[in-house]
Amino acid sequence: MSTGHSKAAKEFLKNQNYAKWHDATFWSVRSKRDNMAYGLDEWEQLREKASAIKRHTITHLDEYLDQFATNAEKNGCIVHWAKDANEFNEIVYGILKNHNVKKIVKSKSMLTEECEMNPYLEAHGIEVVETDLGERIIQLKGQKPSHIVMPAIHLNHDDVGELFEEKLGSEKGNHDPTYLTYVARLSLRNEFLTADAGMTGGNFGIAETGDIVVCTNEGNADMSTSCPKLHIAAIGLEKIIPNYDCLAVFQRMLCRAGTGQPTTTYTSHFRKARPTAHPMHIVLVDNGRSEWIGNPEHWEALKCIRCGSCMNTCPVYRRSGGYSYSYFIPGPIGINLGMLRDTQQHSGNVSACTLCLSCQTVCPVKVNLGDQIYQWRQQLDDFGTANPQKKMMCRGMSMVYGNQGVYNLGTALAHWANIIPSPLMNCGLNPWAEGHKMMTFPPKPFHKLIKEIEK
Amino acid sequence: MSNKEDILKRYRANVREKYDMPDLSDIKAITYPNPLVQFAKMSEMVGGQVIEVDQGRDVNVLIRELFPDAKEIASNLPEITIATRNPDTVGRARDLNGTDVGIIRGAFGVAENACIWIPQTMKEKAVCFISENLVILLPKSQIVNNMHEAYKRIQFDKTYDGYGTFISGPSKTADIAQVLVMGAQAARSATILLLPE
Numbered sequence: 001m002s003t004g005h006s007k008a009a010k011e012f013l014k015n016q017n018y019a020k021w022h023d024a025t026f027w028s029v030r031s032k033r034d035n036m037a038y039g040l041d042e043w044e045q046l047r048e049k050a051s052a053i054k055r056h057t058i059t060h061l062d063e064y065l066d067q068f069a070t071n072a073e074k075n076g077c078i079v080h081w082a083k084d085a086n087e088f089n090e091i092v093y094g095i096l097k098n099h100n101v102k103k104i105v106k107s108k109s110m111l112t113e114e115c116e117m118n119p120y121l122e123a124h125g126i127e128v129v130e131t132d133l134g135e136r137i138i139q140l141k142g143q144k145p146s147h148i149v150m151p152a153i154h155l156n157h158d159d160v161g162e163l164f165e166e167k168l169g170s171e172k173g174n175h176d177p178t179y180l181t182y183v184a185r186l187s188l189r190n191e192f193l194t195a196d197a198g199m200t201g202g203n204f205g206i207a208e209t210g211d212i213v214v215c216t217n218e219g220n221a222d223m224s225t226s227c228p229k230l231h232i233a234a235i236g237l238e239k240i241i242p243n244y245d246c247l248a249v250f251q252r253m254l255c256r257a258g259t260g261q262p263t264t265t266y267t268s269h270f271r272k273a274r275p276t277a278h279p280m281h282i283v284l285v286d287n288g289r290s291e292w293i294g295n296p297e298h299w300e301a302l303k304c305i306r307c308g309s310c311m312n313t314c315p316v317y318r319r320s321g322g323y324s325y326s327y328f329i330p331g332p333i334g335i336n337l338g339m340l341r342d343t344q345q346h347s348g349n350v351s352a353c354t355l356c357l358s359c360q361t362v363c364p365v366k367v368n369l370g371d372q373i374y375q376w377r378q379q380l381d382d383f384g385t386a387n388p389q390k391k392m393m394c395r396g397m398s399m400v401y402g403n404q405g406v407y408n409l410g411t412a413l414a415h416w417a418n419i420i421p422s423p424l425m426n427c428g429l430n431p432w433a434e435g436h437k438m439m440t441f442p443p444k445p446f447h448k449l450i451k452e453i454e455k
Numbered sequence: 456m457s458n459k460e461d462i463l464k465r466y467r468a469n470v471r472e473k474y475d476m477p478d479l480s481d482i483k484a485i486t487y488p489n490p491l492v493q494f495a496k497m498s499e500m501v502g503g504q505v506i507e508v509d510q511g512r513d514v515n516v517l518i519r520e521l522f523p524d525a526k527e528i529a530s531n532l533p534e535i536t537i538a539t540r541n542p543d544t545v546g547r548a549r550d551l552n553g554t555d556v557g558i559i560r561g562a563f564g565v566a567e568n569a570c571i572w573i574p575q576t577m578k579e580k581a582v583c584f585i586s587e588n589l590v591i592l593l594p595k596s597q598i599v600n601n602m603h604e605a606y607k608r609i610q611f612d613k614t615y616d617g618y619g620t621f622i623s624g625p626s627k628t629a630d631i632a633q634v635l636v637m638g639a640q641a642a643r644s645a646t647i648l649l650l651p652e
Binding site: 025040041042045046048049052053055056059060061062065066069075076080081082083087131132133134137150151152153155156157160177178180181182185188189192193217218219220222223226227237242244245246247248249251252261262263264265266267268269270271272273274275276280284286289290291293294296299 | 457458459461462463465466467468469470471472473474475476477479482483484485497500501547548549552567568569570578579580581583584585601602603605606607609611615616617618619620621622623624625626627628629630631632633634636638639640641642
């Protein structure tokens with residue numbers, strides 16, 4: 001009866017010490033978020049406004065995209081439109097080829113993960129260097145991010161220390177995070193100085209001004225665009241917002257919700273290339289978004305600003321880790337985006353939810369994440385991805401509960417199950433016994449007891 | 456059909472109910488009895504150092520005292536006389552690597568989160584990030600309460616009109632085991648010199 005998610009989670013839970021650390025770490029990030037939220041009397045008002053701005057913007061996206069592109073072009077940028085991941089990769093490679101680029105440095109971008117851009121460029125002979133420390137670590141390790149804001153959270157300082165000894169020549173046995181961060185700084189500094197192009201994602205695109213706004217703590221987006229002669233910014237269609245007044249609302253919430261900081265260190269506005277560089281390129285990527293907007297139950301997933309707060313608070317994410325999900329974005333938002341992407345491939349994730357709705361209580365833009373997961377579950381049978389064992393159980397239950405005679409007989413006989421020897425009851429054939437202790441049935445069912453009392 | 460038309464056409468065909476833009480004028484944003492005090496408090500919280508400069512004090516002398524070992528100092532500000540490099544005249548941005556102290560000017564600060572608006576006012580913006588230590592000169596009268604006020608005020612430079620950034624404290628990361636480390640890829644320290652009127 002296990003889904004793909006629960007099977008993978010079992011692996012994660014084998015290391016109990018680490019699983020406990022993971023859970024506690026994310027709960028502390030959630031607590032930091034709470035401190036920030038409770039520190040502002042207007043927090044709930046901001047959530048309401050943020051949600052309403054996004055609802056408006058993503059249902060008027062054609063107008064705002066056009067305005068954004070017109071202004072960006074007026075600023076001197078070259079704007080590209082990519083229908084899907086493949087087209088996006090081709091466009092980026094085309095730009096790099098035209099400029100004879102051998103190496104690019106890039107800041108963190110979930111969009112380039114979504115489009116699997118790095119392997120595409122590498123297959124075409126371009127060296128890609130991730131410059132967010134967490135992304136760099138997992139790139140050196142040959143892994144994928146396990147969280148959208150803290151991509152290397154599944155590794156501890158010893159893992160990173162051993163990796164740097166091998167890849168960056170750090171001191172043997174020195175696994176102090178401050179030292180390791182410094183080693184990475186020196187190595188990345190060299191990459192920034194020698195790269196031919198810099199690439200960034202974008203947290204927001206501002207229709208009224210054509211700005212691409214990038215928020216980082218490390219300053220790596222700014223370093224990536226300060227020395228190389230070429231800057232390419234990649235941004236999903238839904239990241240466009242109308243103006244600075246709207247941006248103020250999101251800037252105040254993004255980091256408070258995501259990491260519990262009052263702001264990221266850098267909130268950078270890229271409007272055009274540096275005076276000494278080639279024109280800046282902006283690639284607007286659809287890759288499914290123009291279809292998803294038409295989904296009556298799930299279009300609001302497009303409001304997401306990728307802060308990560310829904311995964312930080314999720315009791316299932318905290319106890320199962322990012323790699324337990326089949327989609328590259330884990331947690332509540334990842335479950336929903338994965339299903340929008342491909343129901344056949346990602347149905348296994350919808351079980352990774354207790355419907356506690358903590359995610360939608362903290363979401364700064366009020367995406368109804370848990371409600372959406374519930375909706376997906378109702379459709380599994382239509383997708384042909386419902387679990388046959390669960391289906392059979394549901395049929396059985398509706399037969400028992402829908403028929404008074406059968407129900408009474410069942411409850412009257414249930415206590416006979418108590419005398420079945422434990423090894424038979426708690427074996428692999430009984431899915432209930434997995435992770436549960438089998439319950440003891442009372443000799444008299446509840447409705448019989450009540451009747452006796454009422455006599 | 457171009458990609459743009461194709462994408463917008465598909466979007467228009469699929470979008471359902473349209474929602475109105477909310478009124479943002481009624482946001483009851485936080486304000487402070489003394490924004491300067493709050494700004495200084497938040498700056499320290501995010502790992503920055505704040506120094507109020509007395510009237511008549513030479514910032515060059517002060518910066519020298521703060522960074523006695525600094526060899527390479529980069530700035531294009533006319534009042535900075537101790538600079539050894541100028542981001543306006545370096546051949547390439549990468550020539551600014553190895554800068555011990557970079558000195559730049561901030562337009563205004565934000566009390567709620569210690570952000571300082573830094574429009575690009577130099578040929579190579581690298582100086583704001585590549586320097587080991589960043590010093591930001593900020594007139595202490597120029598503090599707003601929150602980001603709503605800040606975004607009503609930001610302006611880009613007339614000459615270098617392509618870039619501007621809010622900076623709040625030094626570059627930082629917690630990507631290794633969630634341990635906070637100052638000095639990831641950009642400046643390892645941020646010192647804000649609050650200048651008198």
